[in-house]
Amino acid sequence: MSNTENLLDAFRYGRGLEKQSLKLKIHRVFGVVWAQMKILLNYKMQFFLEVIDIILNVLIYYFIGFLVSGDELAKLGYRTSYQAFALVGIALSRYIWTSISRISRRMQREISIGTFESILVTNTSIDLWIIGQALFGFLWSSLWFVGTLVSGILIGIPIIITVYNLPQIIFIVLFSVLVHASIGILFAAIAILYKQIETVLFVFSTTIEFLGGVVYPIAILRKYQPLYYLSLMIPFTHSLELMRKVMISGINIWDPAASINLIALSLFLPLVWLSFKVLNYYYEEARKLGEISSY
Amino acid sequence: MDNAIIVRDITKVFRIGHNRQIVALDNVSFEVKEGEFFGLLGPNGAGKTTLTKIISTLLIPDSGEVLVNGYSIYKEPMKVRQSIGWMQGETGGRALYWRLSGYDNLKYFATLQGVNSKVAEIRIKTFLKFLDLDKDAYRLVKDYSTGMKIKLLLIRALLHNPSILILDEPTVGLDVASAIKIREFLRELNEELNKTILFTSHNMTEVEQLCDRIAIINKGKIIFVGSARQMKEKVEKVKVVSLKVRMNGKTENELVSSLMKMNSVEKILSKRNDEGIYEFRIAVRDPYETIPELVTKLKDWKIEAIERSLPTLEEAFIRILGGDYIE
Numbered sequence A: 001m002s003n004t005e006n007l008l009d010a011f012r013y014g015r016g017l018e019k020q021s022l023k024l025k026i027h028r029v030f031g032v033v034w035a036q037m038k039i040l041l042n043y044k045m046q047f048f049l050e051v052i053d054i055i056l057n058v059l060i061y062y063f064i065g066f067l068v069s070g071d072e073l074a075k076l077g078y079r080t081s082y083q084a085f086a087l088v089g090i091a092l093s094r095y096i097w098t099s100i101s102r103i104s105r106r107m108q109r110e111i112s113i114g115t116f117e118s119i120l121v122t123n124t125s126i127d128l129w130i131i132g133q134a135l136f137g138f139l140w141s142s143l144w145f146v147g148t149l150v151s152g153i154l155i156g157i158p159i160i161i162t163v164y165n166l167p168q169i170i171f172i173v174l175f176s177v178l179v180h181a182s183i184g185i186l187f188a189a190i191a192i193l194y195k196q197i198e199t200v201l202f203v204f205s206t207t208i209e210f211l212g213g214v215v216y217p218i219a220i221l222r223k224y225q226p227l228y229y230l231s232l233m234i235p236f237t238h239s240l241e242l243m244r245k246v247m248i249s250g251i252n253i254w255d256p257a258a259s260i261n262l263i264a265l266s267l268f269l270p271l272v273w274l275s276f277k278v279l280n281y282y283y284e285e286a287r288k289l290g291e292i293s294s295y
Numbered sequence B: 001m002d003n004a005i006i007v008r009d010i011t012k013v014f015r016i017g018h019n020r021q022i023v024a025l026d027n028v029s030f031e032v033k034e035g036e037f038f039g040l041l042g043p044n045g046a047g048k049t050t051l052t053k054i055i056s057t058l059l060i061p062d063s064g065e066v067l068v069n070g071y072s073i074y075k076e077p078m079k080v081r082q083s084i085g086w087m088q089g090e091t092g093g094r095a096l097y098w099r100l101s102g103y104d105n106l107k108y109f110a111t112l113q114g115v116n117s118k119v120a121e122i123r124i125k126t127f128l129k130f131l132d133l134d135k136d137a138y139r140l141v142k143d144y145s146t147g148m149k150i151k152l153l154l155i156r157a158l159l160h161n162p163s164i165l166i167l168d169e170p171t172v173g174l175d176v177a178s179a180i181k182i183r184e185f186l187r188e189l190n191e192e193l194n195k196t197i198l199f200t201s202h203n204m205t206e207v208e209q210l211c212d213r214i215a216i217i218n219k220g221k222i223i224f225v226g227s228a229r230q231m232k233e234k235v236e237k238v239k240v241v242s243l244k245v246r247m248n249g250k251t252e253n254e255l256v257s258s259l260m261k262m263n264s265v266e267k268i269l270s271k272r273n274d275e276g277i278y279e280f281r282i283a284v285r286d287p288y289e290t291i292p293e294l295v296t297k298l299k300d301w302k303i304e305a306i307e308r309s310l311p312t313l314e315e316a317f318i319r320i321l322g323g324d325y326i327e
């Protein structure tokens, strides 16, 4: 058989396109996840560094924990060791932060290496692509999230995970991921045109560290009313409060003390819709300005 | 329907900074017929990439309309994307994931194109073999040569079996052997598989060899559309003499006016001052008549070199444009 016949053979299945179904959409989203995973695994050094980073973080807060007495925390309403308090704070904030920043960094990276255009010229929409990126970011980081909690438990930090509250914990995580993925998508949208996205990410990470109550209880902020109210306006604060109430204090999410945070968190759900609107707006703008590849 | 691509009055202006702007495309219109191998020829910065990106829905023009397979780039961009395979050679094989193998790159894009995975596998393997990439398929792309990357970009553009290929300088920067291989492949795609090809290049010979019809674009304007033969005839009429002189106390203007007085000089195409040696490139009617005339008439200057020279693409354009003398 000649080479040319071979070529003709390649197309004997016609266009070979799947029908535009939900199944196909999911297939594409997981295609993105699969590719990102393979790329990351091929960067052996980076992979290694991410592991070291997590281990160091757990250790640092473990030792700082010896400096803070449980009595002080108890006064602020958390009956636990500082280690447990900080472990949950660090684990969740790192989880959310690395996942969010990964999406917009990926966006800028794909723009700068030119693959962004090649993706957009396929018939996969930018929406599906970004969902794939967000899913990968959160899936990947959730390994570290779980890893951090498990290593915390192994060194004897008292956090509560039972068959009874595990579904609640998973629910809180999924709900938090939904809200924060939309913030990640919002940042990625901005990153299409605004090249200094690292500044935005920095402001975001300090905000959640400082106002979200990662290493100290937000109750402390009551002394500075404006800061306290500001901290209540950040979805992360409520995710973390929920998490601590369930994992440390052993409260159920439907108890009023916890459900108040759940309600507050759901107020941020419109962000999901907004983030896709903004993404498509910036994408249109970039196509007008000629900025979807770095010229 | 017999037009695969219709471009109507496309204008695109890029704003740079606050008050500078570049007219990248100025009222461009042409069409490409189904099954045609159509060349878009123009020097760097002419607007080729801008135009191909507009047709591929990657850029939105300021005004005008483009129909691809009958679909409007504004109203049905997804349909346009399904109809076309696009690649850009200029970036030297960026736009690939260097930390994935060639095979995985293609597999990923087949998924994004919505190609059934069994069909995708057959196509990928066939193309890799056809372009001699099968042995390197599982190596990471970061270890590929430019030629191999370009081949990968071409295969990627074909995975969903589009009827139209939009190839932006697919052979630029390639060694001669790779460029020949790619040209053969494109010809095969056009002749055997009846793909419509819109092909851009700044290499006149290549476009002439491959294309049924050619449009020449310069500074955002289409200045010629016709067959390769028509272009060749026009270009062959352009005869150029290159003259290198020292001024020897005279002024440049004096030299220009002496040149313009000569019968056989048609147009001064360009002039360049290289540390006191001026190079003039001159379009002439008959070089064998001009050269002796220059030697006798330019006694007051010091002639360093004088020779017949082939027109560059830009020079051929200036003549094809049919403009008057520059000076």
Ligand SMILES: Nc1ncnc2c1ncn2[C@@H]1O[C@H](COP(=O)(O)OP(=O)(O)O)[C@@H](O)[C@H]1O
Pocket: A289, A290, A291, A295, B014, B015, B016, B022, B023, B024, B042, B043, B044, B045, B046, B047, B048, B049, B050, B051
């Ligand atoms: N995104 C962009 N922003 C600003 N200027 C651009 C952009 N893209 C192209 N240009 C300008 O438009 C003109 C045409 O460029 P291009 O289409 O790349 O030409 P070609 O592909 O023929 O070399 C050039 O002057 C180039 O600098």
Ligand SMILES: [Mg+2]
Pocket: B048, B049, B050, B090, B168, B169
């Ligand atoms: Mg170009």
